[in-house]
Amino acid sequence: xxxxxxxxxxxxxxxxxxxxxxxxxxxxxxxxxxxxxxxxxxxxxxxxxxxxxxxxxxxxxxxxxxxxxxxxxxxxxxxxxxxxxxxxxxxxxxxxxxxxxxxxxxxxxxxxxxxxxxxxxxxxxxxxxxxxxxxxxxxxxxxxxxxxxxxxxxxxxxxxxxxxxxxxxxxxxxxxxxxxxxxxxxxxxxxxxxxxxxxxxxxxxxxxxxxxxxxxxxxxxxxxx
Numbered sequence: 001x002x003x004x005x006x007x008x009x010x011x012x013x014x015x016x017x018x019x020x021x022x023x024x025x026x027x028x029x030x031x032x033x034x035x036x037x038x039x040x041x042x043x044x045x046x047x048x049x050x051x052x053x054x055x056x057x058x059x060x061x062x063x064x065x066x067x068x069x070x071x072x073x074x075x076x077x078x079x080x081x082x083x084x085x086x087x088x089x090x091x092x093x094x095x096x097x098x099x100x101x102x103x104x105x106x107x108x109x110x111x112x113x114x115x116x117x118x119x120x121x122x123x124x125x126x127x128x129x130x131x132x133x134x135x136x137x138x139x140x141x142x143x144x145x146x147x148x149x150x151x152x153x154x155x156x157x158x159x160x161x162x163x164x165x166x167x168x169x170x171x172x173x174x175x176x177x178x179x180x181x182x183x184x185x186x187x188x189x190x191x192x193x194x195x196x197x198x199x200x201x202x203x204x205x206x207x208x209x210x211x212x213x214x215x216x217x218x219x220x221x222x223x224x225x
Contacts, residue, residue: 005146011138012176018131019184020191025127026104026201027193029120033108034101038117051075053118072133074125087137087216089209093129096205097121104197132206136213143171144218159222167215168208177207 038050045052058073059080067073067082074090147155158167184202185195 005142008139008142008146011142015131015135015138016180016183018127018134019180020187022124022127022131022201022206023184023188023193023198024191025120025124026197027191029101029117029124030104030197032105032113032117032120033110034105035109035111035114035117036107037109037111038114038121039098049114050118050121054122057122072129074129085133087213087220089132089136089213089216090129092209092212093132093205094125096209097125097128100201100205103200128206132209133213136210137217139210140171140214140217143214144221155218156222159219162219164212164215164219167218168211171211171214171218177203180207 039048041048055075055077058067058075061067062073062079062081065081067079069083072085072088072090073079073082074094076091144155154170155167158170181199181202184198188195188198
């Protein structure tokens, strides 16, 4: 269900600035093997090598105050100086990202590349998280604010059932998604990344998780009424 208000158009133009860093990080990462050993849980500690790398990187960011004002950590473990937002799709982003990598990377496991692969993963995930959470929350709030009476009734009816998937389907804007795909394909070409890879990332991960968050915004709004 599309919306073309000036405020929403301006918001989307701002969000478009986050696309190139995501594509550059993905380009770096997919030239390395998938490296299943990075994501497999280690005996005794029950964490993967990537979990450990991520936690220590985010611990440093937390100690410097990066997570005091709403920026979302990707780690599932406790971090100091961190205020966790109420609406969050981080687990969806992490799981979806690994699924995309499995499709795009060679299947080998090369421990010599673990360090570079981890750095690529960290960059890609932080950029993806920032883009998806900013877009999902701000666009969801804007759609709610801009809705006419008929649309508002539809939102309210779906929100009562707390069915995120149904509400996400109602919020889906295929025309806008086509515009984004066209733009990121062009950006991918500019950095010598296969445009089809850019499209797959957005269709398989960015669009569905952003819509899920938009739906959560609307459900939360009616829950508090």
